[in-house]
Amino acid sequence: MVSVWSATAEISQYEPLRTDRRADVVVVGAGWIGLTTALLLAQDGADVVVLEAGRIATRTSGNTTGKVTSQHSTIYADLLDRHGHDKAGLYAEANQAAIDQVAALVQTHGIDCELTRAPAFVYSNESESEIKREAEAALSLRLPAQQTDGREIGLPAVAALRFDNQLYLHPVKFLAGVATALTAAGGQIFEQTRVTDVDTEDDGVLVSTQGGPKVRARHAVIATLLPIGLIGGYFAKTRPQQSHGIAVRLPVEAPAGMAISIDSPVRSTRPWPGGGPNGLIVVGGGHETGSEEDTAAIYQSLTDWVSSTWNHPCQAEYRWSAHDYSTADQLPYVGRTPGSDAIMIATGMHKWGLSNGMVAAGIFRELVAGRPDPWGGLYDARRIGDVKAVAKLLKDNAKVGKEFAAGHLSRALHGGLDHLEVGQGGLFEIDGEKVGAYRDPDGQLHAVKPTCTHLGCPLNWNNADTSWDCNCHGSRFSYDGSVLYGPATKPLDRS
Ligand SMILES: Cc1cc2nc3c(=O)[nH]c(=O)nc-3n(C[C@H](O)[C@H](O)[C@H](O)COP(=O)(O)OP(=O)(O)OC[C@H]3O[C@@H](n4cnc5c(N)ncnc54)[C@H](O)[C@@H]3O)c2cc1C
Ligand code: FES
Incomplete structure (x- = not known):
């Protein structure tokens, strides 16, 4: 993909x-x-x-998603609580400065990357209180923030926080x-x-x-x-968190700004200039890497959200996914x-x-x-x-490892590999050994040992991205066993 x-x-x-x-x-x-x-x-x-x-x-x-912004959902209220005014202020200042540094690189080197200045919104269609809390935090840190009623976003919202003069680009x-x-x-x-x-x-x-x-x-x-x-x-x-993205064309002009919701399920949107005035990028469906087998359903849920929000059947023209890491503090x-x-x-x-x-x-x-x-x-x-937060994260990591050691999330499929259809993949148990198999569009069978080469956790099949994903620390392997994402550096053994 x-x-x-x-x-x-x-x-x-x-x-x-x-x-x-x-x-x-x-x-x-x-x-x-x-x-x-x-x-x-x-x-x-x-x-x-x-x-x-x-x-x-x-x-x-x-x-x-290609947003270069100091608005990181509703982070500032949490940073103030956890780290105090000075550190939260440094975070705000550093990320605001980064916007200008990216723009300066584009200008100095004449990079053609669809760089656009636009407002960024974080919004809710359910509750005003969290947005208000974040607005107070952002204003106290002198960010270019303004609380609004959300009507200008072009998405259902009862409250929003607007940051002006942010950027999006073609990464x-x-x-x-x-x-x-x-x-x-x-x-x-x-x-x-x-x-x-x-x-x-x-x-x-x-x-x-x-x-x-x-x-x-x-x-x-x-x-x-x-x-x-x-x-x-x-x-x-750290913990690996994966999200999925689609590019669609709406029946009407796409909202001009960048937006991210705080309601569940989270949706992050921005214009897709390559798709014309109606082009929109939607990212969401977040989960821990390696914890979801039916990722095809996640892409479908993103498309369904677009169709229901604009009351018009939409098709995703591109689909993709990636992950990033979170820290305890x-x-x-x-x-x-x-x-x-x-x-x-x-x-x-x-x-x-x-x-x-x-x-x-x-x-x-x-x-x-x-x-x-x-x-x-x-x-x-x-x-x-924060010793407590780090200790909890270490414990979560150990728990993930233990759960995985006890058995794969993926159910082992029954029957021989001969019955595997084109485009289908999953775990098989053969003579008591787990084998990961996938039949590619040309009918060729790819069989690997579904054990992560980083620290040995069992791998989980990801059906839409056709990859073997590790929930322990986020390594991902292609269906043929080659490394897509580390920390692993060695390919899977081929069966
Ligand atoms: C779905 C999604 C949407 C996002 N949207 C936004 C957004 O709109 N705005 C924002 O600010 N952030 C966003 N992020 C976060 C942002 O994209 C990432 O934080 C950032 O791209 C990380 O960059 P990186 O250089 O660390 O990683 P990468 O881009 O992954 O680069 C790491 C590189 O290292 C290479 N590598 C790995 N192992 C080895 C090895 N052993 N030897 C040599 N090379 C190796 C890899 O091949 C890769 O090219 C998003 C993240 C996700 C998952
Ligand atoms: S065991 Fe660490 S990434 Fe798989």
């Missing part, structure tokens, strides 16, 4: 890494965070090498432009180069890749959504890892990694230059944080 963004953008192809290299900074992962970080560093004159397991901008950043066109600007500034990108290990060495790092070549550098920035393997133990301090982890000054990471963006990711890129730029974190350690990757 390909997102509307990947289907409508051209990205240059980059060669795999074939020989050992040295660099000032090696960036692992070429999504939003890796590419913007690499560009800022290269602009400062650093010698930067980017290593990407697949193609650039094709994982979560190529499947995002893959933006990243393709960032990659071009990066190589023009002397940076090097290597695709189809999966990193398997990152070790500290002397006063730097040694990065090993699956194909054999290694990169030595003074710093490594691990921008792989969740740090790969066991780096920093972040897999145990609602703040991302960005900066140096507990074990090493030379290895830095960014994760836990809570599905707001376009603005938070731009903040991360700015932090890496300062740390690499030996300057202090511009946001005073707000996202400190070494923090212990």
Whole structure:
């Protein structure tokens, strides 16, 4: 399944890494965070090498909603309660600044990415009180916020909070432009180069890749959504949350602003310029990665919501999904890892990694230059944080692992693999062993061992995305066993 963004953008192809290299900074992962970080560093004159397991901008950043906004649903009231006025204020300021930084990159490098200034709304059609609470928080933090009655959104709403002068864009066109600007500034990108290990060495790092070549550098920035393997133990301090997106054409002009509801089920919308004046992007259906087998039903529920909201039968022209990680204290982890000054990471963006990711890129730029974190350690990757919240998250993680060890969510299908129909997949029990199987549209059978290569959790079949998903820490594998998303770095065994 390909997102509307990947289907409508051209990205240059980059060669795999074939020989050992040295660099000032090696960036692992070429999504939003890796590419913007690499560009800022290269602009400062650093010698930067980017290593990407697949193609650039094709994982979560190529499947995002594309809103660059400081309005992160109703986060500010919670941040004020949990972290106090100073930290909530820094979060607001950092994410507002990120909007201008993204716009500045687009302008400086002439990136054609449908960048549009628009208001962002968070709204409810059920209750005014939570919106009012968030409005008070946002205003106290001097965000460009205004409470409204919701009538201007173009969606059923009784109350809304409007943030002015926010952005939406075509994320893959933006990243393709960032990659071009990066190589023009002397940076090097290597695709189809999966990193398997990152070790500290002397006063730097040694990065090993699956194909054999290694990169030595003074710093490594691990921008792989969740740090790969066991780096920093972040897999145990975060939870993977998946959402699904569709692009549709409405019978009328689409609402001009960006909007996100707080009612259940949550729906996030924004214009789809490629679909003409009636084009709309809808994202929702959130769940923990690997916890839903019938994802086809989730896409259907998004389409049904559009049809009922506009009272007209609609068809999804594109469908896609992706996941991101949440943290216990609602703040991302960005900066140096507990074990090493030379290895830095960014994760836990809570599905707001376009603005938070731009903040991360700015932090890496300062740390690499030996300057202090511009946001005073707000996202400190070494923090212990709210001990109770982290302890609960660790417990949740352990529970997920145990539940999965006890048995797959997916029911094992009966009958032989011969009966598997084209387009069908699932778990089979053969001679007491679980086998994951899928028959592709050409009739070819793909059979894998459905055990995650990260830490051994059993995998769950995802029928619409035709992938094997891990609920423990979010690794996802294609039906043929290749890694789609880490932290796993090794493919599944083929049966
Ligand atoms: C459905 C959805 C909608 C969202 N919408 C928004 C939005 O509107 N606004 C917003 O601010 N945020 C949004 N987010 C969040 C945002 O998209 C993410 O936080 C952000 O894209 C994360 O960027 P990244 O660079 O960390 O990850 P990615 O884009 O996933 O990049 C990581 C890269 O690392 C590579 N990689 C992984 N392992 C290895 C390895 N071993 N070796 C080499 N490379 C490797 C991957 O192939 C990938 O290219 C959304 C998230 C989801 C799930
Ligand atoms: S992602 Fe950790 S065990 Fe699967």
